[in-house]
Amino acid sequence: xxxxxxxxxxxxxxWRKALTAVxxxxxxxxxxxxxxxxxxxxxxxxxxxxxxxxxxxSEADLARVSGLVASHLGSxxxxxxxxxxxxxxxxxxxxxxxxxxxxxxxxxxIGADTVPEAYAGAQSAYIRxxxxxxxxxxxxxxxxxxxxxxxxxAAEENLARADQAWGEYALAVGDYDRELRAAEEGGEAPPV
Amino acid sequence: xxxxxxxxxxxxxxxxxxxxxxxxxxxxxEPIGSPGPVPTPVPPVYVPPPPxxxxxxxxxxxxxxxxxxxxxxxxxxxxxxxxxxxxxxFLERRETPRIADRLxxxxxxxxxxxxxxxxxxxxxxxxxxxxxxxxxxxLMDLVFFVQxxxxxxxxxxxxxxxxxxxxHARQVVGGVEYQKYPVEMxxxxxxxxxxxxxxxxxxxDALGYDTVLLGYSDHMALGIRMEGFNPYYAKYTPKYxxxxxxxxxxxxxxxxxxxxxxxxxPVFQGSPFPIGNTQxxxxxxxxxxxxxxxxxxxxxxxxDYQIHPVRLPAGGV
Numbered sequence: 001x002x003x004x005x006x007x008x009x010x011x012x013x014x015w016r017k018a019l020t021a022v023x024x025x026x027x028x029x030x031x032x033x034x035x036x037x038x039x040x041x042x043x044x045x046x047x048x049x050x051x052x053x054x055x056x057x058s059e060a061d062l063a064r065v066s067g068l069v070a071s072h073l074g075s076x077x078x079x080x081x082x083x084x085x086x087x088x089x090x091x092x093x094x095x096x097x098x099x100x101x102x103x104x105x106x107x108x109x110i111g112a113d114t115v116p117e118a119y120a121g122a123q124s125a126y127i128r129x130x131x132x133x134x135x136x137x138x139x140x141x142x143x144x145x146x147x148x149x150x151x152x153x154a155a156e157e158n159l160a161r162a163d164q165a166w167g168e169y170a171l172a173v174g175d176y177d178r179e180l181r182a183a184e185e186g187g188e189a190p191p192v
Numbered sequence: 193x194x195x196x197x198x199x200x201x202x203x204x205x206x207x208x209x210x211x212x213x214x215x216x217x218x219x220x221x222e223p224i225g226s227p228g229p230v231p232t233p234v235p236p237v238y239v240p241p242p243p244x245x246x247x248x249x250x251x252x253x254x255x256x257x258x259x260x261x262x263x264x265x266x267x268x269x270x271x272x273x274x275x276x277x278x279x280x281x282f283l284e285r286r287e288t289p290r291i292a293d294r295l296x297x298x299x300x301x302x303x304x305x306x307x308x309x310x311x312x313x314x315x316x317x318x319x320x321x322x323x324x325x326x327x328x329x330x331l332m333d334l335v336f337f338v339q340x341x342x343x344x345x346x347x348x349x350x351x352x353x354x355x356x357x358x359x360h361a362r363q364v365v366g367g368v369e370y371q372k373y374p375v376e377m378x379x380x381x382x383x384x385x386x387x388x389x390x391x392x393x394x395x396x397d398a399l400g401y402d403t404v405l406l407g408y409s410d411h412m413a414l415g416i417r418m419e420g421f422n423p424y425y426a427k428y429t430p431k432y433x434x435x436x437x438x439x440x441x442x443x444x445x446x447x448x449x450x451x452x453x454x455x456x457x458p459v460f461q462g463s464p465f466p467i468g469n470t471q472x473x474x475x476x477x478x479x480x481x482x483x484x485x486x487x488x489x490x491x492x493x494x495x496d497y498q499i500h501p502v503r504l505p506a507g508g509v
Binding site for chain 1: 233235236237238239240241243244247291292293294295296299302303304307489490491492493494495496497498499500501502503504505506
């Protein structure tokens with residue numbers, strides 16, 4: 001059987017056309033690379049800005065909680081009656097519950113933030129700080145509940161643990177500052 | 193390469209973009225175009241606690257227990273006074289559950305409803321004085337008054353005017369525990385060491401003194417805040433305990449020792465325990481132990497509550 005193989009037309013590309021095609025391809029790759037880089041930088045800047053605005057909102061709310069705490073504890077008279085002490089502890093419990101809600105709220109928002117890898121340490125440290133604060137406020141609340149049940153020893157124990165959680169919060173804030181500086185300056189966070 | 197070769201590529205890209213940005217969101221119900229701000233939950237708002245209702249005072253003209261109190265004062269004379277306790281208050285106290293945690297026993301001494309009775313009694317025993325010396329004698333009169341209330345342990349039914357143990361008396365290892373509110377001690381006219389310390393703490397607090405309860409393993413006394421207390425007559429080194437940087441001197445609430453003036457006389461000569469004297473105490477724990485200090489006002493207060501503001505990331509608001 002005779003096979004008839006069709007004859008293919010001869011491709012004739014000149015050097016000029018070939019160079020043009022290569023040039024266009026290189027241009028497309030360069031534009032894609034630059035575009036991707038710009039897009040990544042833009043996205044990361046937006047992520048950092050969102051993280052920053054969430055931290056700012058958290059700090060503003062924490063400052064208000066701090067004002068409530070300082071005002072409450074600073075205005076406690078030395079010689080309270082039993083009814084006065086009970087009313088004071090109810091206010092303390094309300095502030096503790098508010099502090100717990102504020103820290104849980106901002107922990108949820110900041111925990112959901114997507115941040116560039118360089119900022120992951122700062123985000124993690126800030127979340128840790130909020131967790132410690134949340135625990136401290138929870139223990140304040142437990143102390144107030146124990147006080148209402150005339151269990152002053154348990155109340156004091158809860159407050160001692162809250163003081164410890166507060167100390168851990170202060171350490172986490174230090175970690176956050178170090179991590180943030182490292183992220184902004186490049187490189188790794190210096191050791192404690 | 194011709195333009196006609198590029199156009200299909202561009203058209204394909206356009207189709208992909210339209211599908212990704214318009215068709216898919218439309219099918220899945222997502223917002224078309226760039227995503228808006230992610231909906232966030234409502235931030236928490238501080239809600240202050242509601243004001244507590246004001247307690248209704250006990251009527252002055254209602255039924256009351258009136259007790260005539262008699263004691264030997266610091267000058268050796270016998271003094272008497274009357275105390276009036278509304279019956280409703282006394283009955284309410286008997287029906288109030290007792291507090292197990294010793295650290296909260298200051299609530300007995302400072303109980304709001306007992307306060308008017310204590311303020312009235314304290315002013316009659318120790319009216320305001322013109323000079324510190326007089327004031328000190330009046331303070332001692334008040335201490336002697338409490339020390340002379342007969343000591344009866346909690347497990348003895350003689351300690352209660354009803355002649356039976358109150359229903360909130362707690363069975364504990366080694367006996368019965370029933371701390372008396374000040375008005376209970378006054379109406380019963382008897383009590384044990386913690387009842388005396390609580391009554392004395394309430395009376396001294398009503399006069400403006402800063403006091404604490406001193407809890408030993410088998411005893412309770414009072415600590416009164418003084419600075420540099422060292423009376424000329426003392427043949428002992430006054431004992432004090434430091435709490436939050438303040439000195440509280442030991443005051444015994446019971447154990448008023450007394451003896452007859454003569455074998456034929458029914459008259460007693462008092463020999464009270466002065467402030468700060470622990471070495472003369474017949475109770476071994478008072479001489480050997482460091483007591484638990486129980487402030488009358490025990491309001492839990494955190495040591496640390498400072499919020500540390502942090503630096504915001506660059507680009508933050």
